[in-house]
Amino acid sequence: MTTSLRTRLILGIVGGMVLLLTIFILTVYILIQRALVNQFDSALLSTARILAASVETDANTIDLEDVQNMPEFNDPKYQTYYQIWEQDGKVMARSPFLGTDNLPRLEGSLNNGVFNKLTGRDRPERAVGLKFLPRSETGNESSSQPAANDKILILTVARGAGDLYNQLGLLRWLLFLASAIVIALSVLIAAFVVRQGLRPLHSIASEIAAVREDDLAARIGTASIPAEILPIKNRLNDLLSRLEGAFKREKRFTADVAHELRNPLAGIRSTIEVNLTRTRDITEYRSALSECLEIVENMQTMVNNLLLLARLDAKQISFQGEQVRLAELVNSCWRPLSKEATNHKITFENRIDPKITCESDRQNLAIILSNILENAVEYTDEGGQIRATGRQGEGSVEITVSNTGCRLNNEQAAQVFDCFWRGDSSRKDAGVHCGLGLALVDRIIKALGGSTTAEVENGGIFKIRLTLPAK
Amino acid sequence: MRLLVIEDYRPLQQSLLKGLREAGFAVDTAADGQEGLWYALNNDYDVIILDLMLPGIDGLKILKELRSKGRQSHVLILTAKDTLQDRITGLDQGADDYLIKPFEFKELLARVRALLRRSYRQKNPQIKIKDLRIDLTTQKVWRGRNEVDLTPREYALLEYLAMRAGEPISRTDIWEHVYEFKSAASSNVVDVYIGYLRRKIERPDKPLLIHTIRGRGYLLEGQP
Numbered sequence: 280m281t282t283s284l285r286t287r288l289i290l291g292i293v294g295g296m297v298l299l300l301t302i303f304i305l306t307v308y309i310l311i312q313r314a315l316v317n318q319f320d321s322a323l324l325s326t327a328r329i330l331a332a333s334v335e336t337d338a339n340t341i342d343l344e345d346v347q348n349m350p351e352f353n354d355p356k357y358q359t360y361y362q363i364w365e366q367d368g369k370v371m372a373r374s375p376f377l378g379t380d381n382l383p384r385l386e387g388s389l390n391n392g393v394f395n396k397l398t399g400r401d402r403p404e405r406a407v408g409l410k411f412l413p414r415s416e417t418g419n420e421s422s423s424q425p426a427a428n429d430k431i432l433i434l435t436v437a438r439g440a441g442d443l444y445n446q447l448g449l450l451r452w453l454l455f456l457a458s459a460i461v462i463a464l465s466v467l468i469a470a471f472v473v474r475q476g477l478r479p480l481h482s483i484a485s486e487i488a489a490v491r492e493d494d495l496a497a498r499i500g501t502a503s504i505p506a507e508i509l510p511i512k513n514r515l516n517d518l519l520s521r522l523e524g525a526f527k528r529e530k531r532f533t534a535d536v537a538h539e540l541r542n543p544l545a546g547i548r549s550t551i552e553v554n555l556t557r558t559r560d561i562t563e564y565r566s567a568l569s570e571c572l573e574i575v576e577n578m579q580t581m582v583n584n585l586l587l588l589a590r591l592d593a594k595q596i597s598f599q600g601e602q603v604r605l606a607e608l609v610n611s612c613w614r615p616l617s618k619e620a621t622n623h624k625i626t627f628e629n630r631i632d633p634k635i636t637c638e639s640d641r642q643n644l645a646i647i648l649s650n651i652l653e654n655a656v657e658y659t660d661e662g663g664q665i666r667a668t669g670r671q672g673e674g675s676v677e678i679t680v681s682n683t684g685c686r687l688n689n690e691q692a693a694q695v696f697d698c699f700w701r702g703d704s705s706r707k708d709a710g711v712h713c714g715l716g717l718a719l720v721d722r723i724i725k726a727l728g729g730s731t732t733a734e735v736e737n738g739g740i741f742k743i744r745l746t747l748p749a750k
Numbered sequence: 751m752r753l754l755v756i757e758d759y760r761p762l763q764q765s766l767l768k769g770l771r772e773a774g775f776a777v778d779t780a781a782d783g784q785e786g787l788w789y790a791l792n793n794d795y796d797v798i799i800l801d802l803m804l805p806g807i808d809g810l811k812i813l814k815e816l817r818s819k820g821r822q823s824h825v826l827i828l829t830a831k832d833t834l835q836d837r838i839t840g841l842d843q844g845a846d847d848y849l850i851k852p853f854e855f856k857e858l859l860a861r862v863r864a865l866l867r868r869s870y871r872q873k874n875p876q877i878k879i880k881d882l883r884i885d886l887t888t889q890k891v892w893r894g895r896n897e898v899d900l901t902p903r904e905y906a907l908l909e910y911l912a913m914r915a916g917e918p919i920s921r922t923d924i925w926e927h928v929y930e931f932k933s934a935a936s937s938n939v940v941d942v943y944i945g946y947l948r949r950k951i952e953r954p955d956k957p958l959l960i961h962t963i964r965g966r967g968y969l970l971e972g973q974p
Contacts, residue, residue: 534833537830537832538830538831539830541830541832541850541851541852542759542762542830542851543759543761544851544852545759545762545830545851545852545853546759546761546762546765547761547852548852548853548854548855549762549765549766549769549852549853549855549858550761550762550764550765552765552769552854552855552856553765553766553768553769553772553855554765554768556769556772556855557772570761570764570765573761574761
């Protein structure tokens with residue numbers, strides 16, 4: 280089966296046309312043929328009846344005097360012949376034009392004819408056969424009760440039907456020709472209609488072809504579109520919107536990455552250039568080099584984070600499941616931060632029940648907790664407080680890390696998981712944190728089958744809540 | 751010449767500070783928007799080097815604020831934002847120049863010098879006053895055929911006087927344009943440095959160049 284919609288439609292339309300035409304034409308032909316033949320036959324039958332009525336018999340002979348006076352049987356132009364038999368098959372009389380030919384003996388019932396088409400002679404003829412009771416010459420008119428069955432005669436009357444069959448042949452040809460023309464025309468019309476009908480598809484196709492990957496703002500179907508294609512158009516446009524959104528996010532992300540890399544690069548470059556402007560003593564070079572090293576270390580962290588994000592997005596990271604004691608893990612993640620926290624007089628309180636465990640990937644869970652705690656230390660006010668709490672739910676575990684000194688509102692808090700988003704205001708260390716830590720937290724948690732929320736409570740308490748599946 | 755660097759990324763801020771100071775400028779720095787705006791509004795800087803993405807108040811807002819308050823300081827935007835639209839917005843908001851990070855320090859210096867020349871309507875990077883010749887690019891000074899060896903501070907003072915040659919300049923003006931905000935110097939220091947400068951530039955056999963104008967300050971001869 281062809282897959283071309285156009286061919287299918289054309290074949291369907293033309294096939295239907297052919298079928299309908301055939302049925303219609305056959306019906307018309309049969310009706311006309313029947314009417315013509317019936318007309319012919321009834322004329323033939325009445326001729327035969329007249330002939331039968333004109334025949335008189337006595338004991339052994341037949342009187343055809345009246346018949347011989349009937350013009351049909353005396354003029355060859357009427358092409359009408361008869362033959363009369365007795366019941367035993369003996370020919371009683373025949374038309375003089377028949378010569379030695381015999382007509383077939385058609386035995387109809389009494390007074391009712393049977394018809395047949397004859398093709399034996401040089402032209403087609405139709406014949407009617409009937410049985411009749413001839414009048415008796417004795418004048419006994421009573422035919423209600425035939426004296427004897429052997430008086431019954433058999434008559435066949437035939438008439439040339441060349442004209443009838445020629446007419447029917449012509450009719451056949453006419454109908455055939457007409458239907459051939461109609462079908463040929465219907466192929467053309469179907470092709471035209473189908474082409475017109477499918478034009479919106481072509482125009483949509485060319486519109487789709489015109490969509491370029493660098494300009495996804497274009498939408499399909501600005502022109503009028505048939506209702507059947509509307510869903511396709513709408514779905515395509517939805518798809519385009521989603522693609523456009525994804526490309527935009529991708530572009531913005533790339534731009535953000537470039538931007539975030541430019542700052543440290545500018546730092547390294549200008550540190551080096553400034554120090555190269557003149558000869559300096561060794562301590563100056565040393566401090567310049569260690570400054571550059573610090574910048575490079577921060578860049579490295581950022582690049583690692585970006586790589587991790589990319590791998591998470593591409594689902595290229597596999598997780599191992601093991602029983603993790605959360606309180607313990609939080610403590611071990613806090614340890615490297617405690618010195619910095621002490622410097623800023625920040626106190627930390629781990630209130631997670633030591634019994635709470637969950638089955639998860641320890642290493643990635645550690646990245647999550649470290650990032651959250653690091654973020655908390657970064658943004659807690661001097662002398663503030665960080666607190667971790669835990670709750671074992673049904674089939675899930677919840678960890679909440681809260682810190683004081685938050686200056687965000689709830690709307691901003693919802694953005695903390697976006698890449699490169701920063702809480703702004705008083706960053707202590709521009710360039711060290713580039714706004715990837717919490718984005719990573721969010722992506723890893725999702726990859727582990729959990730979720731994150733962030734909110735700000737009254738009094739500037741910032742809360743990040745992690746929900747993890749217990750198993 | 752006095753500059754302000756508003757830049758929150760510390761390593762960059764510090765290297766700019768060092769490089770610009772070594773190039774003979776008096777440089778103040780600010781690490782966030784509020785501080786930057788305060789400095790910019792309360793001092794008369796010749797050139798402000800402005801980052802756009804700043805904590806507190808962002809760079810464009812600072813620029814707008816400065817221009818709406820009628821500050822004439824030349825502003826050079828130094829940012830990682832590199833799109834055409836960013837550059838157009840920055841310049842249209844009243845910036846005088848736009849440089850994208852990372853940048854070459856020499857180019858930054860050249861652009862700062864160009865802005866300074868523009869501030870004082872001094873198209874020619876060589877200033878000639880009588881037989882005194884100052885090359886603003888190489889920062890070399892000649893009196894007649896003899897090169898004069900000046901310390902950076904003396905050069906800065908001379909450059910400022912030369913940029914405004916022919917008009918009397920108050921001690922406060924000199925102090926504001928040659929000394930940094932955080933320096934302990936007071937305007938008396940100006941007299942001391944004028945003394946040093948005179949000793950190096952004036953010749954007994956040549957006409958006097960730096961005049962003291964009683965009650966108003968100093969004036970460097972204006973006729974070439």
